Amino acid sequence: MTTIETYPTLDEAARAMGQDAVYLGGGTLVMRAVNEGKAPQRLVRVTDPGLTEVRLSGDTIRIGAAVTMSDVLANRDLDFLHPIARLIGGPQVRNMATVAGNLFAAHPYGDFAAALLALDASVIGAGQGGARSVGDLLRDRGHAGLIAAVEIRRPRDxxxxxxxxxxxxxxxxxxxxxxxxxxxxxxxxxxxxxxxxxxxxxxxxxxxxxxxxxxxxxxxxxxxxxxxxxxxxxxxxxxxxxxxxxxxxxxxxxxxxxxxxxxxxx
Ligand SMILES: Cc1cc2nc3c(=O)[nH]c(=O)nc-3n(C[C@H](O)[C@H](O)[C@H](O)COP(=O)(O)OP(=O)(O)OC[C@H]3O[C@@H](n4cnc5c(N)ncnc54)[C@H](O)[C@@H]3O)c2cc1C
Known part of the structure; x- marks a missing residue:
């Protein structure tokens, strides 16, 4: 049987992770696997509203890990990412699919991650994890840890x-x-x-x-x-x-x- 654990912050969730746990983002892939009988022992989720924020600071945009494709489409500061978000799944998928989840989606998925790679985005890890490039994360997704946000510079032109x-x-x-x-x-x-x-x-x-x-x-x-x-x-x-x-x-x-x-x- 799978238990679902809910934490108020990503740091607490990160401490609770282990070999038997899977982090639950929007669940478009995780819950599909569960429905196909590939259920982990523990599902870990976080309720921190900060994970759904988009913050603009100069040319840099911080996109919370739990921002969905529909959220991207509703945000004018992210207009350069609309053509990608619009083409991910159908409306139900876009309402749940998160930016961080897309970084971990296996082939043939990962359209949004490809855009983040071309834009040389950075990934902010949980806790003191610091920032690293999306390229680094994509080379070693198995050891990525939990992601708090993605940072991206808005293309000047x-x-x-x-x-x-x-x-x-x-x-x-x-x-x-x-x-x-x-x-x-x-x-x-x-x-x-x-x-x-x-x-x-x-x-x-x-x-x-x-x-x-x-x-x-x-x-x-x-x-x-x-x-x-x-x-x-x-x-x-x-x-x-x-x-x-x-x-x-x-x-x-x-x-x-x-x-x-x-x-x-x-
Ligand atoms: C019908 C259908 C159509 C789809 N179409 C497309 C498509 O056209 N293009 C495309 O790119 N993708 C597509 N997808 C794949 C998927 O919906 C997206 O890749 C989505 O962005 C995954 O996000 P999620 O939040 O639902 O991930 P989840 O299912 O919650 O998680 C997926 C993986 O990411 C990990 N994860 C999630 N959030 C974090 C975090 N903050 N930190 C660390 N790990 C995390 C989870 O542990 C899990 O391993 C489709 C899926 C379905 C079911």
């Missing part, structure tokens, strides 16, 4: 950030792949290119080939072709019921080209 999700069933199918691109520019040249793919690996991953092609250059049709050719370099996507690994690798560059072409025309 909204045209520099773009997102594309490819799915077979519209509007709420899961990803064949998703792509988030952040291409800040200085004097017309791209400085700090970050391209992240969802569903092209066990979790969201950066396309180092595409980033290398784009860095220091001015966005043009020829440059977009080079980035597209290098898109799936070093990536080893899984085969699943949505798409084969071969198909994902074949189309990754085609869709990156579409996204970058749309961003060039803004």
């Amino acid at each position: 909204p045209r520099a950030f773009g997102f594309l999700k490819v799915s077979r069933v519209k509007p709420k199918g899961v990803s064949v792949l998703s792509i988030a691109a952040h291409l800040p520019r200085e004097g017309g040249r791209i400085r700090g290119a970050r391209i992240a793919f969802g569903a092209m690996g066990p979790g969201p991953l950066r396309s180092t080939g595409a980033e290398r092609a784009l860095e220091g250059q001015s966005l043009s049709a020829a440059l977009i072709d080079s980035a597209a050719s290098a898109a799936s370099e070093g990536l080893d996507p899984p085969t699943d019921e949505i798409a084969s690994a071969w198909y994902r690798k074949e189309v990754a560059g085609v869709h990156l080209k579409r996204l970058l072409t749309e961003m060039e025309r803004r």
